[in-house]
Amino acid sequence: MPKSSPPPPPRKPRADARRNRERILEVAKEVFTRSGADSSLDEIAKLAGIGPGTLYRHFPSRESLLEGVYCGEVEKLAAAERRFSDTLTPVEALRAWMLLFVDYIGAKQIIAPALNTMVGGSKVFECARDQVQGAIHRLVARAIESGDIRADLDPFDLLRALIGVANVASAPNWRDSARRLVHILIAGSRPGA
Amino acid sequence: MPKSSPPPPPRKPRADARRNRERILEVAKEVFTRSGADSSLDEIAKLAGIGPGTLYRHFPSRESLLEGVYCGEVEKLAAAERRFSDTLTPVEALRAWMLLFVDYIGAKQIIAPALNTMVGGSKVFECARDQVQGAIHRLVARAIESGDIRADLDPFDLLRALIGVANVASAPNWRDSARRLVHILIAGSRPGA
DNA sequence: AGAATATTCGGAGAGACCCTCCGGTAACAG
DNA sequence: CTGTTACCGGAGGGTCTCTCCGAATATTCT
Missing domain, CATH: 1.10.10.60 (Homeodomain-like)
Known part of the structure; x- marks a missing residue:
């Protein structure tokens, strides 16, 4: 039996x-x-x-290893989103998170090709993608609600820009440049602009 | 003798x-x-x-081949800069050129790794780099002079953002996203912002 | 505890790719 | 037409990726 x-x-x-x-x-x-x-x-x-x-x-595969390696980092990003949302105004939380994203991702050379799949349709990187997309989605929604960000802003646009900026993390002073760009992006997303 | x-x-x-x-x-x-x-x-x-x-x-080397392939495209970009500067207001010339850049570069998949050297210190890609850097430098300078762009804007910041955006040219509707980002970048570079 | 069993380990090896070297060959000059 | 020079193209060494399978080991059952 x-x-x-x-x-x-x-x-x-x-x-x-x-x-x-x-x-x-x-x-x-x-x-x-x-x-x-x-x-x-x-x-x-x-x-x-x-x-x-x-x-x-x-x-x-190589990508699955990259996912394994950076899943931990991504979780820290998700945790930071919650922390910033609790302690900062909506738009400042968004700014702080974007700066943190650039630091975290850009500091590790070259995750670029793998990151592209995060906004693309690929099936890998699912865990990381969901967490990051969720975080920026919530941050942007909150900032829109508070009136500091245009209502028609697509969170993914910002995410793509962030990933792009992190991609170019090779020049000597890329870090300052990236920080300036975050400020430009936020300024360009305000309602008046 | x-x-x-x-x-x-x-x-x-x-x-x-x-x-x-x-x-x-x-x-x-x-x-x-x-x-x-x-x-x-x-x-x-x-x-x-x-x-x-x-x-x-x-x-x-692989990079020299990439340079050879895309040098032609880059020359077209340089020509467009002159054309736009002659026929459009400074800020609209800048916008039009950035949109064209995204179209030209992003449409060809994946020049990304090579493009990175364009803003980095690498010696290859010199021809292309000089042309592109010169173009955006002139466009930004003109727009600053006309008062439509903040005086402390570093042209390279915009270039880095453009390259980054072109990097992520994989998602289904990346093209619309890239165009929205160009508008955000310009809005965020205005003096008031 | 000791044996049975399932899972993991680790290296050998096939296939692809990058890049170099060199003999043969074809174009240009006189 | 002949000599010289530059170019062509393939063979090959070295590296990397990824697979397969016998040997070794942890876990479970008696």
């Missing part, structure tokens, strides 16, 4: 698997930050002290 | 060399537009009906 219960939680993951997964994320984050998004995956595996097979079983 | 005249024009380039160079540019433009900036160079050579060696002699 077969078990009557439907397939129970198959088994709990093995300890070494979890350890390896975390070590991979740790090393990948460092290597991506240092050498950009097209670093050698074999090099990451070697630095993590595992074989390429193990790396590819945990993260079948 | 050596020739007294300094090295005369060494020789005129061979006919097949010029033919090959043009064919390479033609094919590369199509492939880059279709498959992005990291297409296989071997594939381009094969499609052009030549060997890899020939491709690499004409264009030693």
Whole structure:
């Protein structure tokens, strides 16, 4: 007689698997930050002290590894959205969050190609995309409600601009430039403009 | 006794060399537009009906090939700058040129990584960079003079934003989004803002 | 505790790509 | 027409990505 219960939680993951997964994320984050998004995956595996097979079983594609690495950062961004919304005026919360976004994303070299999928239709990066899109959507809605931002502003437009700005994070003083651009974007989104 | 005249024009380039160079540019433009900036160079050579060696002699690096392909487009942008400056008010000339930039550059998928070097310090892309930087510099200077744009606006900031926006040219309706962003950028650069 | 079993590990290897080198060949000058 | 020069094109070394499979190990059941 077969078990009557439907397939129970198959088994709990093995300890070494979890350890390896975390070590991979740790090393990948460092290597991506240092050498950009097209670093050698074999090099990451070697630095993590595992074989390429193990790396590819945990993260079948380069993009899935990038997603794994930056999902943590994205959660911090989502948390910041809640914090800013609680402590700042709507438009200042939006500004602060945008500045933080530029710092967080731009500081890590070159997530660019992966980020593009965030506004595109790709299926990967779902977790990150939903969180970021939700955050900017709420921030903009609040700022529109308070009358500081034009009602017809599409939050995605701002998001695209932010990602674009973060893309160009190579010039020597890109950071100042990016901050000035955030101010320009917000000024250009005011009702009077 | 050596020739007294300094090295005369060494020789005129061979006919097949010029033919090959043009064919390479033609094919590369199509492939880059279709498959992005990291297409296989071997594939381009094969499609052009030549060997890899020939491709690499004409264009030693991937970036130099990209520069060769897009230098023509950039010249059209420079020409448009002159035309707009002659026929439009300063701020409208700036707006029209920015919209044209987005159309020209964003329509070709993925020049992104190469474009980044345009605002960065890289030595490649010099021809294109100088033309584009000169154009936006003149447009902004004229608009500042007429009082429609804040005097402390850095033209490079706008250029970086444009390149960023063009980077994200993947979403279904990126074109409308990009046009809205140009308007936001200009509105945010006005003196009152 | 000890055996059975399922899952993970890690390296070997196929395929693609980038780029270089060099012998053959075709164009230009005299 | 002949010599010289520059160009052509493919073969090949090195690197990277990603897959496959035997060996090793953690977890579970008796």
